[in-house]
């Protein structure tokens with residue numbers, strides 16, 4: 526941490542004092558969350574996308590800095606500008622027309638470099654262009670979408686998209702950061718934001734699980750089978766490695782929330798060995814491998830109909846033909 530000495534009074538921002546986090550976090554998937562028209566990198570790179578399903582044809586075409594989502598088929602055609610592109614890799618569009626919100630029936634999937642049916646909407650059989658446009662999303666769900674993917678959209682229990690800022694800003698995770706910033710600029714004294722780094726593994730899973738879904742949420746939603754591989758806090762809790770009061774198995778032992786996840790498997794070895802490499806302890810050693818632990822013990826699972834893979838956080842010995850546990 527370095528104080529930007531010499532900055533004019535009242536002008537200290539998070540970046541003046543927490544330079545590293547302030548530089549990296551806004552560029553992460555969580556920091557981006559939603560792409561607005563001017564920043565829709567995927568749609569800029571793909572100025573025309575098309576797809577056909579259920580007798581309807583889908584075209585997403587970019588003109589004058591805006592991509593338009595058009596559905597045509599039995600009953601006519603509907604066109605809606607894409608204002609909210611959710612996600613930075615896989616992408617689903619939240620569309621607004623006639624005062625109502627829809628989750629686009631087709632999404633962009635990186636492995637195919639194009640469109641396919643949105644996960645979860647496979648069984649919808651549209652009979653009108655509006656039904657083919659997307660799944661209608663009620664107000665409560667729209668608020669939840671923006672609540673997890675952006676900052677400032679919901680105030681006083683009401684959705685206000687004019688105040689929405691894409692992605693997770695510092696305050697979203699660090700409650701009290703704005704008051705702390707004001708205090709640092711000579712405003713009224715405020716408590717320091719809570720030291721999140723002190724959370725036990727179980728509490729960190731609850732914290733990240735507000736959005737990544739906890740064990741309790743998954744049971745309540747009754748999402749069983751490979752679909753729940755997306756919900757890392759739930760999967761991790763099912764692992765024998767999960768010692769709830771041990772920080773070595775907290776989400777933040779392996780991930781810095783201010784940076785995108787490291788993609789090299791070997792980089793995680795030291796995290797496993799923090800427990801399993803300690804000689805003379807209760808933690809057992811591997812009789813098979815000495816590196817790339819996660820490649821065998823945290824397999825990648827493809828979501829049904831999803832064209833995308835997630836890493837199974839239920840760390841375990843994977844036996845051939847065992848199927849997907851839970």
Ligand code: HEC
Nearest residue numbers: 611612613614615616617619628669670673735736737755
């Ligand atoms: C409870 C919080 C929560 C809600 C509500 C939510 N999301 Fe997400 N979303 C996440 C998290 C966490 C991820 C990252 C992990 C994953 O991909 O499952 C994610 C990932 C995504 C991705 C993939 C992003 C990528 O880069 O691969 C898309 C697309 C997406 N969400 C769209 C939506 C849409 C559309 C809605 C509303 C209909 C919605 N989400 C509601 C938390 C949420």
Ligand code: HEC
Nearest residue numbers: 554555558559612613673674732733735736776780782786
């Ligand atoms: C307020 C909601 C929220 C909270 C809290 C949250 N996340 Fe996320 N996270 C998301 C969303 C939404 C995405 C997907 C963003 C996208 O792709 O556009 C995401 C994506 C990620 C990714 C990137 C996935 C990828 O494939 O690149 C990682 C890693 C991650 N989160 C880890 C964490 C950890 C660790 C915590 C707890 C310290 C946490 N998140 C807390 C909402 C949240």
Ligand code: HEC
Nearest residue numbers: 537538539542695699702703706709717718719720721722
């Ligand atoms: C003028 C400098 C200054 C500014 C501006 C500032 N902070 Fe801080 N912040 C500090 C100092 C000093 C601490 C105490 C560090 C310690 O106890 O080790 C701190 C502590 C924190 C902590 C707790 C860290 C921990 O140890 O877990 C968080 C989180 C934090 N700041 C976030 C922010 C955010 C977000 C902003 C912008 C909204 C911000 N700060 C603005 C100086 C600043």
Ligand code: HEC
Nearest residue numbers: 539543546547550551555693694695698721722723777782
């Ligand atoms: C997705 C949630 C999330 C977001 C968004 C987020 N942080 Fe953090 N931050 C955390 C967590 C969790 C920790 C504790 C990390 C750990 O234990 O390694 C943390 C720790 C910190 C610390 C203490 C660092 C340390 O080494 O003790 C600072 C300072 C900080 N964050 C600043 C920021 C700033 C500035 C932003 C906005 C640019 C930001 N954070 C955005 C979750 C978040």
Ligand code: HEC
Nearest residue numbers: 730733737757758761774775776779788793796819835836
């Ligand atoms: C022991 C280490 C470890 C712990 C603890 C851990 N992860 Fe991961 N995580 C990984 C590895 C390894 C990957 C895959 C990296 C790669 O190959 O791209 C990963 C990937 C992810 C991704 C990217 C999407 C995916 O499935 O590939 C998200 C999001 C994520 N972790 C969230 C979390 C959250 C939330 C927690 C806490 C509940 C957590 N992780 C705890 C090791 C860990």
Ligand code: HEC
Nearest residue numbers: 765766771773774796797800807808809818822840841842
């Ligand atoms: C907090 C310490 C901790 C960390 C970190 C940890 N483990 Fe474990 N692991 C345990 C405990 C405790 C058990 C239960 C058996 C034992 O004592 O060895 C276990 C069991 C296992 C098992 C046997 C599970 C079974 O189904 O019988 C495997 C395989 C394993 N760990 C691999 C890993 C890998 C790979 C990583 C890193 C991605 C990792 N562990 C990280 C504590 C940990």
Ligand code: HEC
Nearest residue numbers: 794797798801809810811812813814815816817818821842
């Ligand atoms: C090539 C795949 C592979 C790699 C790489 C690998 N393992 Fe294993 N591991 C296995 C298999 C298979 C078993 C089950 C062996 C048996 O039961 O005979 C196992 C067993 C284990 C066990 C349980 C041991 C016991 O006594 O029950 C632990 C703990 C473990 N591995 C941790 C790790 C760690 C930590 C790493 C990285 C340093 C690692 N593994 C790398 C395949 C692998």
